[in-house]
Amino acid sequence: MKTLSIELAIERLESRGVTVDDITDLVFDLQTPYVENLTKATCKYNVVRVLSKREVQNALLTGIELDQLAEEGKLQQPLQDIVASDEGLYGIDEIIALAIVNVYGSIGLTNFGYVDKIKPGIIAKLNDHADGKCHTFLDDIVGAIAAAASSRLAHSEEGAEVPD
Amino acid sequence: MKTLSIELAIERLESRGVTVDDITDLVFDLQTPYVENLTKATCKYNVVRVLSKREVQNALLTGIELDQLAEEGKLQQPLQDIVASDEGLYGIDEIIALAIVNVYGSIGLTNFGYVDKIKPGIIAKLNDHADGKCHTFLDDIVGAIAAAASSRLAHSEEGAEVPD
Amino acid sequence: MKTLSIELAIERLESRGVTVDDITDLVFDLQTPYVENLTKATCKYNVVRVLSKREVQNALLTGIELDQLAEEGKLQQPLQDIVASDEGLYGIDEIIALAIVNVYGSIGLTNFGYVDKIKPGIIAKLNDHADGKCHTFLDDIVGAIAAAASSRLAHSEEGAEVPD
Amino acid sequence: MKTLSIELAIERLESRGVTVDDITDLVFDLQTPYVENLTKATCKYNVVRVLSKREVQNALLTGIELDQLAEEGKLQQPLQDIVASDEGLYGIDEIIALAIVNVYGSIGLTNFGYVDKIKPGIIAKLNDHADGKCHTFLDDIVGAIAAAASSRLAHSEEGAEVPD
DSSP states (O other): OOOOOHHHHHHHHHHTTOOHHHHHHHHHHHHTTTSTTOOHHHHHHHHHHHHTOHHHHHHHHHHHHHHHHHHTTOSOTTHHHHHHTTOTTOOHHHHHHHHHHGGGOTTHHHHHHHHHHHOOHHHHHHHSOTTSOOOTTHHHHHHHHHHHHHHHHHHHHHTSSOOO | OOOOOHHHHHHHHHHTTOOHHHHHHHHHHHHTTTSTTOOHHHHHHHHHHHHTOHHHHHHHHHHHHHHHHHHTTOSOTTHHHHHHTTOTTOOHHHHHHHHHHGGGOTTHHHHHHHHHHHOOHHHHHHHSOTTSOOOTTHHHHHHHHHHHHHHHHHHHHHTSSOOO | OOOOOHHHHHHHHHHTTOOHHHHHHHHHHHHTTTSTTOOHHHHHHHHHHHHTOHHHHHHHHHHHHHHHHHHTTOSOTTHHHHHHTTOTTOOHHHHHHHHHHGGGOTTHHHHHHHHHHHOOHHHHHHHSOTTSOOOTTHHHHHHHHHHHHHHHHHHHHHTSSOOO | OOOOOHHHHHHHHHHTTOOHHHHHHHHHHHHTTTSTTOOHHHHHHHHHHHHTOHHHHHHHHHHHHHHHHHHTTOSOTTHHHHHHTTOTTOOHHHHHHHHHHGGGOTTHHHHHHHHHHHOOTHHHHHHSOTTSOOOTTHHHHHHHHHHHHHHHHHHHHHTSSOOO
16 A cells, blocks of 8 residues: 655656656755855755655645645535635645745745745746646645755755754 | 635534534633633634634635545545544644634634643544544644634733734 | 834834835735736735734734844844844744734735745845844844735735635 | 854753753653653653754744843833733744744644643743743743654654654
């Protein structure tokens, strides 16, 4: 039987069209202005560490489940329409993402909000609705993973603690 | 078609075995030590005001949906087993409840945690698993509504602001 | 003696160089793309309603107090240097701002992070450090008030609830 | 000059009458019902790991600073009276504590609220106000450290991840 693991988390992300490299690119763009000689490898390492957290895996699985159920029309009304249309006043996607952001401290809040608004790279792709997919939760979750990885990276650079 | 409303929120709660009076009783027990001459009517008024908030209705519908899907075995593994068994390290139910608690400020956090741990009244009933039901999300949501209504009541008593 | 009130909150903001109109401008810029025929008067009304909340007033007074104490060199080390320099890994300013953002639901998180990163209008002025002032907490608080007012406005426009 | 470190965090706690052993006792009492053969040494290890986090150290230093300033009458009114009297509607202490609780995921919320309400061991001592001290922030911070250490312990026991 399937158990909670980082492999499963990555598999689910990929099944929804998001790779670890996509999230790595977000982190690289967010942190390049602040970290000298930043490499993609360092960014990827931090994304992987975020994905190894059980809290993150639980948030990810729950959000993707709701997206998929909405896609298949299997939620009750009015939740079905609210999630399927990514209704602007529905904030449960942001709240689930917050569970991810908080794992590396409150400095991640800023990057999360920024990514959620600017919609760079993979986030824009998740939002284009062109392929009949529903990514109401996933776009926030991906932004939150990138924000948390950026926080982890910032803490590591400082070197004053072992963040994980 | 069904739309988001307080009537729908109350209907969904009742379909899962929870009445407004059940939550009113929790608030009455929580606040009686602090508020002189507290009546059930005042408590009920505050519960109703909490239930009129869109953020609360969205949290409630989402949590109950996940409970019902788990009950019917319709979630993917391993999320199905995690939610159905109310697995101790799964914290997404607490996070969704936090969206409710926060609506009347951070003083609700204490009451939420207390109710979640002590499991008074209806919360204990939701937790006994005797009837084959899954209330992994609902018990936290009910506790959160009671905590938020207690906060609202405390703010109103003080009279220094109109909280809503 | 001074008591907690919206007048006091506005007085404190002004004593630190921030007017209600400054925050109104932030809300107007944030919400103009989404709300047809939006007026400054509507934005201002929502800012005032946010400022009338006790949770918001408490966050504002606490944050400004820490800024002023840091300015006067009255905090113990190393907190003095951390706050005075707006140290990047210090996240308590974001956490206090979160108490404000949450008052109108989690949809405010996105706007808060965005404003905190982009630093439009008054936020940039608070961040220029040109005048020997410390605004480590205030810039986040002002962004949070603008984000909360934007959420309140979005909820009011929808008309599905009376948000306050 | 003093820099942020776990030694400094422990020194500050002790200067306010709280030892690592006091917090260890809280964790032991909270987790004994759930963890077989739990030892104080294991509890202490988890408390120390929580205290090694920068986010925790920042929250702790900020909260203790505000407590001490209130004790010395150095805050502006009305914040001075609000903090000195541990005013019931002031929720910034709970918000700062939340920054600590969240570091090991949302399952800590329940224990935090419970401890904050029941006031076991050292928390009761901090609350008795017998010695003219102000511990408005510290009691919540100590409860939050105990709750976070309990979460960390629960995650470690499960063994499904290396939480730090």
